[in-house]
Each structure stands twice: as structure tokens, then as C-alpha cells.
Amino acid sequence: MEAKNxxxxxxxxxxxRTLHKARELLILLLLLSLLSYRLAFLRLRGPVWSIAFLCESWFTFIWLLNINAKWSPVTYKTFPNRLKNRLEELPPVDMFVTTADATLEPPIVTVNTVLSLLAVDYPAEKLACYVSDDGCSSLTFFALVEGAKFAKLWVPFCKKYNFQVRAPFVHLAMEPESSNKDYLKDWKTMKDEYEKLDRKIEIASKQSVRCELNGEIxxxxxxxxxxxxxxVKVILENRRGSSDGIPSLIYVTRxxxxxxxxxxxxxxxxxxARVxxxxxxxxxxxxVDCDMFANNAEVIIHAMCLFLGLDDEVQSGYVQCPQHFYGALKDDPFGNQLVIMQQDMDLEGYKAPCMVEQDKExxxxxxxxxxxxxxxxRTISGEPEKNASCGGLSEAVEAAVRVADCSYESNTSWGEEMGWIYGSTTEDVLTGLRIQxxxxxxxxxxxDRSAFLGNAPQGGPASLKQLKRWATGLLEVLIGKGSPLIAVATKRLMVGEASMIISVTLFAIYNIHTLTExxxxxxxxxxxxxxxxxQRITSASAWLLGLLSVVLKLMGLSETVFEVTRKDQSSSEDETDEDPGxxxxxxxxxxxxxTALVIVHGMGLLVGLLGLQRPGGGGGNxxxxxxxxxxxxxxxxxLPFxxxxxxxxxxxxxxxxxxxxxxLGSLFLILCGWKS
Ligand SMILES: O=c1ccn([C@@H]2O[C@H](COP(=O)(O)OP(=O)(O)O[C@H]3O[C@H](CO)[C@@H](O)[C@H](O)[C@H]3O)[C@@H](O)[C@H]2O)c(=O)[nH]1
Ligand SMILES: [Mn+2]
Incomplete structure (x- = not known):
């Protein structure tokens, strides 16, 4: 693209980060000495020693990957203002939102995400937003139709006052700060209209038939x-030349x-991708997922600075944004806001078409x-796009319906060589690897301002379910065909005794190191x-079960399932839960x-403190x-357990x-007693 001069x-x-690297290497050194110590006495000690050796080897391996992934981090500063002067150069973008379940993912959440995208700072005629609804829910469709009506007020309002967060539930929840009379008046209108929209969807969710949709329903x-x-339904169509300036909106349920x-x-x-x-x-x-609204109105221009601004196209096959969360609970009680992990790697944001390949077949x-x-x-030969708006999007609906059919993919490369790759519940990682x-x-x-904000699940079951799916998915990637080993961040499960000096030093340095991070x-x-x-809780629950489900899959006993995470819209109104953390x-x-771990260790402590243990059981040890x-x-x-x-x-x-x-605990004790 012309981006010169x-x-x-x-x-x-x-x-x-020299100091940081030094600390990481020190930890590695300590780990290696611990391993050699274990190895030296492996034959003399019982099975617990061997298990500890295995766990520590795995942790060392993960630590190595971890160091490797973090070794020389690079960040980019983008200059959207420089690109804003060159609006005609901006390429069109198709925006995809996925939703799968109108109960776990309330349509008002999806509608907010869609509205935030329709209102981004980018020429509206170059944008189209597609919503994929795997729930085939008339409620989601209804909510989008109503949301589109609201968009006609909302998008001009956002552009007029040029604020950053264009998801109405966020912007309208804050008391307006400006004293500009026009703004205050418009803000009030928006608030009323949004509340009407919210109520309409709420009422519709309680009815079995959603009548207002003149036949479409x-x-x-x-x-x-x-x-x-x-x-496939075209809800909004941006015809070039029309002045309403709202991107097209298309509903798809395959x-x-x-x-x-x-x-x-x-x-x-x-x-x-096909539709x-x-x-x-x-x-x-x-x-984006249905809960990830645009938090930065210039996000697409920022991304374009990377796509168009790097000299070599290959450098920016895709651009990813860190997963940040809104309404995050203080001090991250469920350990799922991923702040530290985000420093180094993350999930998806953008995907450039990776399917441009010359092929006779x-x-x-x-x-x-x-x-x-x-x-x-047309894509391969670099021809300009057919102007969709001259024939109108509705003319393309028939073809779109066909490419959304189940049988369409039979005997093709979709999911194997093309598009998003199948076979893991973390398809983003698998696909990212393939593109790389x-x-x-x-x-x-x-x-500086987070690109998107999503919803972090709250409570034990929902967070662990998500972490289990990620563990399952990542393991599937790890064992899947042709996949390289990847940086899976996992932590050790320390067992029993260890060489005191090394492990105490390791323990202290490791914790200090992570704390400084x-x-x-x-x-x-x-x-x-x-x-x-x-992390301890997760490794003993979500990751362990994730491992088991992959083992079951390998043995052909069951298939892994993508369990959708519940999205709660944490508005200030519902304070039913006294302590969501x-x-x-x-x-x-x-x-x-x-629970078994707590029982075993709790009993162990009790027995030890009361001096009830059998004397001299393990050879004076x-x-x-x-x-x-x-x-x-x-x-x-x-502690929560x-x-x-x-x-x-x-x-x-x-x-x-x-x-x-x-x-389970008793079984463990029997096994221990059986050897020593
Ligand atoms: O059959 C399905 C299942 C899920 N989804 C959508 O996939 C997205 C992610 O699902 P969610 O339950 O929110 O999972 P998370 O763990 O929060 O998602 C993270 O992890 C996933 C991989 O595990 C990635 O796909 C996501 O982009 C990433 O945000 C949501 O929009 C869902 O609606 C579908 O469209 N169809
Ligand atoms: Mn999610």
C-alpha cells in the first residue's frame, strides 16, 4: 500500500530488562540444581521422590518456555492521527461478533458490543458488522433489530461528542461530566432511548413469540x-452516498x-469468513466475542497503523489485542484477569485473510x-472489490445462505488448511500457530487506552470451567497433529520433601520475582x-480435569466440548450478591x-501437631x-476450600x-503406606 513519503x-x-532476565536465569539455575539433586538420590528414595522429580521437571520445562517467550519483548507505539489525514487509504474491514447462547450471553450484552463497533472512528461505508448466532435465537435477532434502530441515534451522538467508550451501557451509566447544554440534553435522550431498548428486550425475553418483527420472526x-x-438477514445496509453514516449490520445463523x-x-x-x-x-x-466491546474508538485505525505501517507485510499477518476486562473485581480474587500473562502473549483481536494462496484447485x-x-x-488477483452496495447486500443473501450450510465444508480444506482450524477448544491459539x-x-x-474490554467470569464454577476449557484446548493443541510445543503457562504442584536449601531459596526467589512483576x-x-x-487451585482442578478430558479424547472415549462462559452484565443496579469476590x-x-488436598494436608498438620504419628515409620525420616x-x-x-x-x-x-x-485422600494414604 502507498504509505511512503x-x-x-x-x-x-x-x-x-536485564535484571529481570538475571532473576529468571537464577531461578532456572536453582531448578536445574534441584533436579540434579533429585536425580542423584532417585534410586534410594520412594515413589514420592520420583513424582516430585517428574513435577519439577515439568515445571522446569515450562519455566524454560516461559523465559523463551519473554526473552526480548517488543512493543509498538501507533500514531492514529497520522493515518487520519489519509482516510481515503483506509481499507474496508469486516467485523465479526460471535454469540452462542441467549441465556448465558444476554442479547443486551451482544447489542452493546455491536453498537460499540458500529460507532468506531472509521469511515462507515468501509465497515460491515456480522453477528453469528449459534443459538439460533429469535431473541438475539430481535435485540439486534431493535439495537439497529437505536444505532441511528447512538452513532451520530457518539461522533458528535467524540467520546471514547461507545458501548451505551458504559457511557450512559456514568453521570455526564460536561456542562455543555446540548450534550446534556442529548445524553438524557440517549439514556431514555437506551432504557426503552433494554426494557423491550427484557419484555421480549419473557414472551415466547416476538411479534413486532413483521413476519421475519x-x-x-x-x-x-x-x-x-x-x-442470513441484512439488518442495516450502508449504501454509499447515503448520509446516515452507519455501517452495515448482518445477522447470520449457520x-x-x-x-x-x-x-x-x-x-x-x-x-x-465465507458469508x-x-x-x-x-x-x-x-x-471479537459478544462481550468484548470496543473501549477505544480509534481501535481500528490503531490496528491499521500496524497493518499498513510495517514495511514488510509478513510482519503483521494478524494483530492481536490483549484481553482486558471491565468491572474487574478488586485484587482479582479468581485469578482470571490474566494481567501478567497479557504482558507477554495473548488471544486474538484481528485476523488478516490468511487464505490468499494461488491454487488451481x-x-x-x-x-x-x-x-x-x-x-x-478477485482477492488473489488483487482486483478491487465489487461494490456491494450497487447491487445491494440483499442480492447476496442467497449465496450467503448457501455458504453457511453444513454440507458446504464437506471435502474442502476449511478447518484443516483454511480459515480457523478445528480440533481444539482454543481454536484461536491453534489458528494463530498455523498462520505463524x-x-x-x-x-x-x-x-494506551485498552482496545477492547470483555467480561471476566465470576464465582468458582464459572471461572474454573473456563480455565478447564483453556487447559483442554491448549493440551489439544500441544498433542494435535503438526503442532509445535507452545508456551503454556502452568505452575508446579510441589509434593512433599525437597532438598531444603535449594527449594527454600527457589521458593523465595520465585515468589519475590513474581511479586516484582x-x-x-x-x-x-x-x-x-x-x-x-x-494458580494452585486451578492446577488441582481445572487443569487436572482438562488433562483428563484430553486423555479420554485420546482414548476415543469422549469428545471435548466448548462450554460457553456465562456473561454477567455488571451494572451497578444488581447488588444482590453481597460479596461477588x-x-x-x-x-x-x-x-x-x-478438597482432597485440603483434607490430606489438614489431617497431616493435625496429626503432626498433636504428635500422633507412628514413630520411625519411614526409616527415621x-x-x-x-x-x-x-x-x-x-x-x-x-483457603477458599x-x-x-x-x-x-x-x-x-x-x-x-x-x-x-x-x-480419594484415603486412597492416597494407602498408596503412600504401601511403599514406605
Ligand atoms: O459453539 C460456540 C461456542 C462459542 N462461541 C463463541 O465463542 C466466544 C468465546 O466463548 P466464551 O465462552 O466467551 O469463551 P472465553 O473463554 O471467554 O473466550 C476466550 O477463549 C476462547 C478459546 O477458548 C476464544 O475463542 C475467545 O476468543 C477468547 O475470548 C463467544 O463469543 C461465544 O459466543 C460460538 O460462537 N459458538
Ligand atoms: Mn468470553
Whole structure:
């Protein structure tokens, strides 16, 4: 693209972090000496020693990957103002929003995300927003139709007063700061209109038939969410030359049939890629989840600074934005705001079309649809886009419906070589890896004002379920065909005795090191502790079960499932939950291992403190200070579980979970006694 003879759009910064590197290497050195110490006495000691050796080897391996991933971080500063002077150069962008369940993902959340995208600072005629609804929900459709009506007021309002967060539920929740009379008046109108919209959706959610949709709703009435044909509806159309300045909005629900696997989000993204290809076929795609509203109105221009501003196209195959969350609880009690991890790597934001490949067998690869093939050939030959608005988007609906059908992908390369790759519940990581392995690189976009804000799940069950899915997905990537080993951030599960000096030093340095990392990010000590603690809990629950489900998949006993995370819209109104940061439990077997750990260590401490242990059991190698400290540390880490023994309702551990845990604990004790 012509980007020469003007100011650069981005600047690259390399960070040295010498002290940081030194600390990481020191930890590595200590880990290696611990491993050699273990190895030296491996034959003389019992099975616990070997298990400890295995765990520590795994941790060392992860630590190595961790160092490698963080070794020389690079950040980019982007200059959107320089690009704003060159508006005509900006390429079109198709924006994708996925939703899957109108109950877990309330339509008002999706509508807010969509509105924030429709209102971004970018020429409206170059944008189109596609919403994929895997729930095939007439409520979601209805909410979008109503949301589109509101958009006609909202988008001009955003542009007129030029504020940053254009998700109405955020902007309208704050009392207006400005004293500008016009603004105050308009703000009030918006607030009223938004409340009306919210109420309409609320009322509609309680009715079985959503009548107001002059006939369109009929399409949905007879469908099951897992068995229905494709539906594509153009809700808003931006015709070039018209002055309303709102991007097009298209609703898509792909065909679902019981006998066809639908591949969860990856499947939805591939359908969106095809539907948009036959409708607007922009050279760039933006993907957000239904709960991730644009928090920075210039986000697309920022991204374009990277796409257009790097000399070598290959450097920016895709741009990703860190996952940041709104309404985050203080000190991150569930350890899922990922702030430290975000420093180094993250999930998706943008995806450039990675499917531009010359191939005679286009049809075999892309599937048979003449419109699709035409669009692909146009992309490959670099021809300008067909102006969708001259024929109108509605003319393309028929072709769009066809490419959204289940059978469309049969015997094609979709999901294997093309588009989003199937086979992992973290399809973003798998797909990112594939794009990288094709020689493209990715860039990380971190504007001062976070690009998008999402919803972090709250409570024990929801957060652990999400972490379990990520663990499952990442393991699937790790063992999947042709996949390189990737930097999976995981932490050790320390067992029993260890060489005192090395492990105490290791323990201290490791914790100080992580703590300084948190301080460097401006986070509190409390956040650090909550995150450390949650890592222990997560490894003994979500990750363990994630591992088990992948083992089951490998043995062919079950398939892994993408369980959608619940999105709560944390507006200030609902304060029913006294303390949303308090850990909650449910019936899930995920809580059994943690409960068992608490029982074993709790009993161990009790027996030790009361002096009840059998004398001289393990060859004079009885418990010492180390064991006490370790058990105490485990209990401290699992404090929410310890409290869970004494609490009631959702804050307490269910009785049958305690029963199962006790059985597991006894089994462990029997196994230990059997060897020593
Ligand atoms: O069958 C499905 C299942 C999920 N989704 C959508 O996928 C997105 C992510 O699902 P969510 O339950 O919110 O999972 P998270 O763990 O919060 O998502 C993170 O992790 C996922 C991979 O595990 C990535 O796909 C997401 O982009 C990333 O934000 C949501 O918009 C869903 O509506 C679908 O479209 N179809
Ligand atoms: Mn999510």
C-alpha cells in the first residue's frame, strides 16, 4: 500500500530488562540444581521422590518456555492521527461478533458490543458488522433489530461528542461530566432511548413469540437450536452516498444438523469468513466475542497503523489485542484477569485473510459456490472489490445462505488448511500457530487506552470451567497433529520433601520475582497473592480435569466440548450478591481434587501437631519443619476450600464432594503406606 513519503505510522521499542532476565536465569539455575539433586538420590528414595522429580521437571520445562517467550519483548507505539489525514487509504474491514447462547450471553450484552463497533472512528461505508448466532435465537435477532434502530441515534451522538467508550451501557451509566447544554440534553435522550431498548428486550425475553418483527420472526419459530437451516438477514445496509453514516449490520445463523459436527467458535468463524466473502469481502477481518466491546474508538485505525505501517507485510499477518476486562473485581480474587500473562502473549483481536494462496484447485479448497470462488479469485488477483452496495447486500443473501450450510465444508480444506482450524477448544491459539507456521508474524497492539474490554467470569464454577476449557484446548493443541510445543503457562504442584536449601531459596526467589512483576504492572500485593493462590487451585482442578478430558479424547472415549462462559452484565443496579469476590462451589467434580488436598494436608498438620504419628515409620525420616510449612502453605493457598467446609449454600462445598474427596485422600494414604 502507498504509505511512503509521510510520517511513520508506528514505532518499535525493544525492552532490555536485564535484571529481570538475571532473576529468571537464577531461578532456572536453582531448578536445574534441584533436579540434579533429585536425580542423584532417585534410586534410594520412594515413589514420592520420583513424582516430585517428574513435577519439577515439568515445571522446569515450562519455566524454560516461559523465559523463551519473554526473552526480548517488543512493543509498538501507533500514531492514529497520522493515518487520519489519509482516510481515503483506509481499507474496508469486516467485523465479526460471535454469540452462542441467549441465556448465558444476554442479547443486551451482544447489542452493546455491536453498537460499540458500529460507532468506531472509521469511515462507515468501509465497515460491515456480522453477528453469528449459534443459538439460533429469535431473541438475539430481535435485540439486534431493535439495537439497529437505536444505532441511528447512538452513532451520530457518539461522533458528535467524540467520546471514547461507545458501548451505551458504559457511557450512559456514568453521570455526564460536561456542562455543555446540548450534550446534556442529548445524553438524557440517549439514556431514555437506551432504557426503552433494554426494557423491550427484557419484555421480549419473557414472551415466547416476538411479534413486532413483521413476519421475519416466522423463520425462527419452528426451529431447534441444533437442527435448523441457515438464516442470513441484512439488518442495516450502508449504501454509499447515503448520509446516515452507519455501517452495515448482518445477522447470520449457520445451518445446524445433528449429524454434522459444528466445531463451535471455529466453525462459526469460518462461516462468517465465507458469508462476508460473498457479501462485502473486505481485505481485513476483526473478531471479537459478544462481550468484548470496543473501549477505544480509534481501535481500528490503531490496528491499521500496524497493518499498513510495517514495511514488510509478513510482519503483521494478524494483530492481536490483549484481553482486558471491565468491572474487574478488586485484587482479582479468581485469578482470571490474566494481567501478567497479557504482558507477554495473548488471544486474538484481528485476523488478516490468511487464505490468499494461488491454487488451481480452488474449488476443492474453498468449496463450491460460484460467488465464493469469484470473490476468492478477485482477492488473489488483487482486483478491487465489487461494490456491494450497487447491487445491494440483499442480492447476496442467497449465496450467503448457501455458504453457511453444513454440507458446504464437506471435502474442502476449511478447518484443516483454511480459515480457523478445528480440533481444539482454543481454536484461536491453534489458528494463530498455523498462520505463524505459514511464515506470517503477528503484532501485539497495546494502545494506551485498552482496545477492547470483555467480561471476566465470576464465582468458582464459572471461572474454573473456563480455565478447564483453556487447559483442554491448549493440551489439544500441544498433542494435535503438526503442532509445535507452545508456551503454556502452568505452575508446579510441589509434593512433599525437597532438598531444603535449594527449594527454600527457589521458593523465595520465585515468589519475590513474581511479586516484582506484579508491582511493575502497578498491581497490589493482594492481587499477586490471589493469582498465586488461584494458580494452585486451578492446577488441582481445572487443569487436572482438562488433562483428563484430553486423555479420554485420546482414548476415543469422549469428545471435548466448548462450554460457553456465562456473561454477567455488571451494572451497578444488581447488588444482590453481597460479596461477588467470594469463592463459590457447585456439584462439579472439579472441586474434588482440591478438597482432597485440603483434607490430606489438614489431617497431616493435625496429626503432626498433636504428635500422633507412628514413630520411625519411614526409616527415621519423619516429618520436620519443611513438611509443616509446606502443608500450611497448601492450606493457605486453598483457603477458599478450607472455608468451604464451614460455609453453607453456594459458598460451601457440597457433602458428596467432601465424601468423594475423603475417599480419594484415603486412597492416597494407602498408596503412600504401601511403599514406605
Ligand atoms: O459453539 C460456540 C461456542 C462459542 N462461541 C463463541 O465463542 C466466544 C468465546 O466463548 P466464551 O465462552 O466467551 O469463551 P472465553 O473463554 O471467554 O473466550 C476466550 O477463549 C476462547 C478459546 O477458548 C476464544 O475463542 C475467545 O476468543 C477468547 O475470548 C463467544 O463469543 C461465544 O459466543 C460460538 O460462537 N459458538
Ligand atoms: Mn468470553
Amino acid at each position: 509521510s510520517l511513520p505510522l508506528q514505532e518499535r521499542f525493544e525492552h532490555k 416466522v423463520d425462527f419459530s419452528t426451529y431447534q437450536r441444533n437442527d435448523h437451516p441457515s438464516i 445451518e445446524k444438523r445433528l449429524k454434522y459436527p459444528h466445531h463451535y467458535k471455529a466453525g462459526a468463524m469460518n462461516v462468517l 462476508s466473502a460473498v457479501m462485502t469481502n473486505a481485505p481485513f477481518m476483526l473478531n 480452488l474449488q476443492r479448497k474453498f468449496g463450491y459456490s460460484s460467488e465464493m470462488l469469484e470473490s476468492v479469485s 507456521s505459514m511464515g506470517w508474524k503477528s503484532v501485539y497492539l497495546t494502545p 506484579y508491582f511493575a504492572c502497578g498491581l497490589s500485593m493482594r492481587t499477586w497473592w490471589n493469582n498465586m493462590r488461584m 467470594r469463592f463459590t462451589f457447585d456439584d462439579s467434580s472439579m472441586f474434588v481434587p482440591g 519423619g516429618p520436620g519443619l519443611g513438611e509443616f510449612v509446606c502443608s500450611f502453605w497448601v492450606l493457605l493457598s486453598f 478450607v472455608k468451604g467446609f464451614f460455609r453453607k449454600g453456594k459458598y460451601g462445598i457440597p457433602w458428596h464432594t467432601i465424601g468423594k474427596a475423603a475417599a
